[in-house]
Amino acid sequence: MDDADGAFIDVRDLTKTFTVRRRSGLLRRTATRVHAVDGISFVLRRGEMTGFIGPNGAGKSTTVKMLTGILTPTSGRLRVAGVDPWRERTRLVRRIGVVFGQRTTLWWDLPLRDSYGLVRRMYRIPRARFEENLARCVELLELGDLLDVPVRQLSLGQRMRGDITAALLHDPDVLYLDEPTIGLDIVSKARVRQFLLTLNAERGTTVLLTTHDLSDIEQLCERVVVIDHGRLMYDGPLAGLHEVGRGERTLVVDLERELPPIEGIPGARTVRTEGPRQWLAFPASASAAPLVSRLAAEYPLVDLSIREPDIEDVIARMYAG
Amino acid sequence: MADGKPRSLSPGPGGRLGTLLDDAVWGLRAYGFIVAMWVRSTMAYRASFLIMLAANFATAGLDFAAIMIMFAQVDALGGFTLPEVAFLYGTSCVAFGLSDLLLGTAERVGRRVRDGTMDVLLTRPVPVLSQLAADRFALRRLGRVIQGSLVLGWSLTRLEVDWTPGRVALLASMVLCGAAIFGCLFVVGGAFQFWAQDASEVQNAFTYGGTTLLQYPPTVFGKDLVRGVTFVVPLAFVNWLPALRLLGRDDPLGLPDWLDLAAPAVALLCCAVTGLVWRAGLRAYRSTGS
Ligand SMILES: Nc1ncnc2c1ncn2[C@@H]1O[C@H](COP(=O)(O)OP(=O)(O)OP(=O)(O)O)[C@@H](O)[C@H]1O
Ligand SMILES: [Mg+2]
Numbered sequence: 001m002d003d004a005d006g007a008f009i010d011v012r013d014l015t016k017t018f019t020v021r022r023r024s025g026l027l028r029r030t031a032t033r034v035h036a037v038d039g040i041s042f043v044l045r046r047g048e049m050t051g052f053i054g055p056n057g058a059g060k061s062t063t064v065k066m067l068t069g070i071l072t073p074t075s076g077r078l079r080v081a082g083v084d085p086w087r088e089r090t091r092l093v094r095r096i097g098v099v100f101g102q103r104t105t106l107w108w109d110l111p112l113r114d115s116y117g118l119v120r121r122m123y124r125i126p127r128a129r130f131e132e133n134l135a136r137c138v139e140l141l142e143l144g145d146l147l148d149v150p151v152r153q154l155s156l157g158q159r160m161r162g163d164i165t166a167a168l169l170h171d172p173d174v175l176y177l178d179e180p181t182i183g184l185d186i187v188s189k190a191r192v193r194q195f196l197l198t199l200n201a202e203r204g205t206t207v208l209l210t211t212h213d214l215s216d217i218e219q220l221c222e223r224v225v226v227i228d229h230g231r232l233m234y235d236g237p238l239a240g241l242h243e244v245g246r247g248e249r250t251l252v253v254d255l256e257r258e259l260p261p262i263e264g265i266p267g268a269r270t271v272r273t274e275g276p277r278q279w280l281a282f283p284a285s286a287s288a289a290p291l292v293s294r295l296a297a298e299y300p301l302v303d304l305s306i307r308e309p310d311i312e313d314v315i316a317r318m319y320a321g
Numbered sequence: 322m323a324d325g326k327p328r329s330l331s332p333g334p335g336g337r338l339g340t341l342l343d344d345a346v347w348g349l350r351a352y353g354f355i356v357a358m359w360v361r362s363t364m365a366y367r368a369s370f371l372i373m374l375a376a377n378f379a380t381a382g383l384d385f386a387a388i389m390i391m392f393a394q395v396d397a398l399g400g401f402t403l404p405e406v407a408f409l410y411g412t413s414c415v416a417f418g419l420s421d422l423l424l425g426t427a428e429r430v431g432r433r434v435r436d437g438t439m440d441v442l443l444t445r446p447v448p449v450l451s452q453l454a455a456d457r458f459a460l461r462r463l464g465r466v467i468q469g470s471l472v473l474g475w476s477l478t479r480l481e482v483d484w485t486p487g488r489v490a491l492l493a494s495m496v497l498c499g500a501a502i503f504g505c506l507f508v509v510g511g512a513f514q515f516w517a518q519d520a521s522e523v524q525n526a527f528t529y530g531g532t533t534l535l536q537y538p539p540t541v542f543g544k545d546l547v548r549g550v551t552f553v554v555p556l557a558f559v560n561w562l563p564a565l566r567l568l569g570r571d572d573p574l575g576l577p578d579w580l581d582l583a584a585p586a587v588a589l590l591c592c593a594v595t596g597l598v599w600r601a602g603l604r605a606y607r608s609t610g611s
Contacts, residue, residue, distance in 0.1 A: 018607060065608055070443040072604060090344070090446045098444045105441045109457075110362065121354050122447050 007079075008174065008206055009044040009067065014076035015230075016062050036062040038230030039076070046173070047204040049196070051221035051238070053211065053315065059230040060210045064176050067208070068098055081173065094123055097167030097205075101179035104163055106151045112162050113147045116169060123170035130169060137165035140195050157188035164192065168199070174206040175199075181213050193219050214315065226315070241315070250307040251280040251291065256300035265294055276302075284308075348448040355447075355455035363460055370461060377464025381418070385410060385472055404479035405568055411473025412492070413560045416499030418466035424504040425462065427454045430514040430602075437609050450508065450599060480568070488567055495563040498588035505588075505595040512595075512602030 016037040021030070037059040044050055054060050065071040066078060069085030069092055078085060085092050098105065106115040120130045138144055141161040146154060154162060160180060167175060177196075181189045197220065199205050209220060217224060217238065224241060226234040234241060251268065254277050261270040262278055267286055272279040282291060288306055295301060363370050388410060392403045401409075427450060433439040442452045482488065563584055 062608075065440065068444055070440050071606070071608055089443065090448065093444055094446045096444070100437075100440065103437050103441065105444065110358075114358065114362065118355065118358055122351060122445050 007043040008046045008048075008081060009042075009208070010077070010079040011043070011063075011067075012041050012077040014040045014063070014066065014078055015074045016059070016066060016071060017074045035230050037066070037073075040227060040230070040232050042225050042232065042235050044174075044206060044208065046206055047200070048223060049200050049207040049209070049221050051209050051211065051217035051224040052227070053214070053217060053224060054227040054233070057229075058227045060227065061178055063227070064098075064178050064208070064210060068096060068176060069093065094170060095173045097170070097172035097175040099160075099163050099167050099175070099177045099180050101160065101177070101182040104151060104159055105166055106159070106162055108152050109150060111148045111150050112143070112154075112165075115151065115162075115166060119166050119169050125170050129171070133169050133171065134165070137168060140198065141165060141191065156183045157185060160184060160188070161192065164195070168205075171203070172205065174208070176208050176210075178210045179212065180209070181211060181216055189213075189216075196220055248281040249284050249288070251282065251288065251295075252305045252307060253278050253280065253295060253299070253301060254303040256302055259299070262295070262299065264298075265291060267291065344448065348451040351447040352451040352455045355452065356458040359455070359458040360460055363458075373461040374464050377461045378468050379464075381414065381465040381468040384414075385468070404476045407472050407476035408480060408568070409560060409564055411469050411471075411476055412495050412564060413499065414469025415466055415473060416496050416560070417503050418462065418469050419496070419500040420503035420507060422459075422462040422466060423500075424454045424507045426456050426458070427504075427507045428511045428514070429453065429456075430511040434514065434606070434609070439606065440608055443606075449603060453511070482567060482569075491563055491567060494584055495560065495567075498584040499560060501588040502591050505591040508595050509598050512599045515602035515605050 014037055015035065018034045018036055019031050020034055040059075040063065052060055052063070062071065066073050067080060067085060069089035072086045080092060081095055083092055106112065107118065110118075116130075116134060119125075120127070125133075138147070141164065143158075143161055143165060146158055146162065149158075151159060151162065164177075164180065181192060184192065193216065196207060196209075200207055207220075209216065211217060222237060224234065224236070224238050225232065226241070250271070253262075256276065258276050259278075261273050262268075262280060263270070265280070268280045268282040268291055270278055271281045280291075282288070292304065295304075385407075388398075388406055389403075391398060392406070396402070398406055430439070430453070433442070433453070439449075442449045445452065
């Protein structure tokens with residue numbers, strides 16, 4: 001079960017190196033090593049909903065595959081529910097749900113209903129439990145009309161909802177979602193997010209969510225783990241990212257008339273002007289009050305508003321730095 | 322930090338061997354219900370299934386038609402009469418047909434790896450081999466088994482063999498061990514694709530080439546080739562060593578008598594080696610980058 005200190009997922013100095021052979025010339029082949037995951041450590045507790053983010057090729061999917069037992073780590077220690085996922089794979093996956101946004105876990109040629117029937121037998125889910133869970137997912141994810149449609153005829157958003165249901169029928173303790181909202185429209189995204197929140201609140205399911213859509217993270221996760229080039233960049237509350245990423249808030253001021261860019265306000269710099277409107281950036285950690293009073297004293301102010309730092313900018317800056 | 326020592330996930334009282342046995346039983350059961358699912362869904366289109374079955378039967382029959390045509394010219398091929406050749410053909414055909422029916426899809430590893438669906442198989446609590454072999458189970462492959470059985474049945478009525486219980490058992494073991502060995506070839510061929518994703522071609526040369534070779538009596542081919550086939554690939558155990566004994570023939574290689582009784586042992590050994598190779602293949606699996 002869990003480790004003594006309550007860690008449900010325990011990752012220590014995890015690495016995964018791929019050897020890639022490329023043809024370089026007529027007969028020669030050179031081997032290069034790709035350090036997809038390069039010494040990552042983190043701990044997830046039961047019931048936590050964590051965002052796992054990083055740019056393309058950061059090693060997110062590779063980490064998730066090791067957590068699931070699909071790949072063997074090159075080195076490091078990995079425990080999920082107290083066991084080594086690769087060694088105990090067939091036993092451990094009963095407690096895990098996985099959704100790969102990029103590909104379906106359902107049977108392409110079978111209607112959803114038959115796919116779920118197979119899932120029930122594979123996971124040996126008691127029938128009453130199965131019916132109950134299925135009914136719940138069908139209701140919350142609005143799958144009712146789709147149960148008899150072969151998977152290959154489903155739209156992307158419909159299929160994704162079908163996949164999420166398949167991953168939850170056996171009441172997993174932990175759910176890995178690798179880009180579950182990729183390609184979904186706003187309505188489908190909202191539905192999936194609401195569903196995940198409900199799931200986490202009611203069942204206490206531990207969720208690890210990989211995504212490039214930062215609004216997913218903002219709405220779902222209190223904690224984020226950021227990796228880049230296989231290394232851990234940040235692990236902590238979402239709010240703390242701003243400081244790490246040198247987040248800046250923006251003061252939008254409307255002046256009486258068009259003026260040259262505002263200068264001489266300590267701690268702030270003008271980043272943009274457009275007619276009488278100007279944008280001033282200042283550190284997210286600083287207070288806006290002294291800035292505003294100083295501005296009001298020196299310039300003919302008509303209106304002003306403050307914009308919180310954009311998480312996407314913050315992360316982009318982190319990746320670059 | 323509790324290192325390992327899982328409580329709910331620990332092996333049962335049977336220990337390691339018990340777990341292994343449990344896994345095998347579970348793997349077979351899972352294979353069974355996945356196959357049942359596919360058969361049910363095939364049967365939804367009964368007419369098209371029957372057409373496919375007939376086509377499969379006919380394709381398999383073409384092989385034997387070629388042998389019949391040869392016998393229209395000569396009375397014996399390499400010293401073997403038509404019923405004897407039919408016997409060799411029938412046994413290897415049934416053995417191959419059975420393994421192809423039950424395990425033929427196990428060699429789709431390469432495609433699974435490339436399109437990324439291998440990852441999906443690995444996320445389910447069922448041995449990958451069961452899922453792979455049962456996937457899109459094609460009952461129409463029964464066509465070859467039926468055709469082979471008919472040829473075999475016909476040859477049995479023509480051969481002058483005294484069917485003692487021992488000989489009947491030998492015939493059964495020939496077919497079953499043969500199927501097991503062919504099955505191992507499919508699985509090993511699949512396992513190699515974890516390392517080299519385009520090994521599928523090489524392996525087809527082994528299995529499909531293998532059966533064609535076995536359908537002709539061994540003396541037609543050069544001694545070295547036959548020796549190679551006997552030892553490099555244990556295919557000959559499938560068919561001709563036991564068959565020669567049943568037909569009361571001399572073994573052209575002069576191998577000791579007990580060797581043709583060794584088929585079950587060889588089949589078991591093959592299964593064990595195959596199990597290890599498969600496991601090593603899974604361990605070497607590296608998924609895809611996307
Ligand atoms: N099977 C593989 N063989 C070789 N290299 C691989 C393999 N899988 C991943 N890689 C490499 O490892 C690195 C990390 O890949 P990974 O798929 O984990 O990234 P990711 O963070 O999921 O990216 P994305 O956001 O694009 O999905 C990449 O450089 C990739 O090329
Ligand atoms: Mg990825």
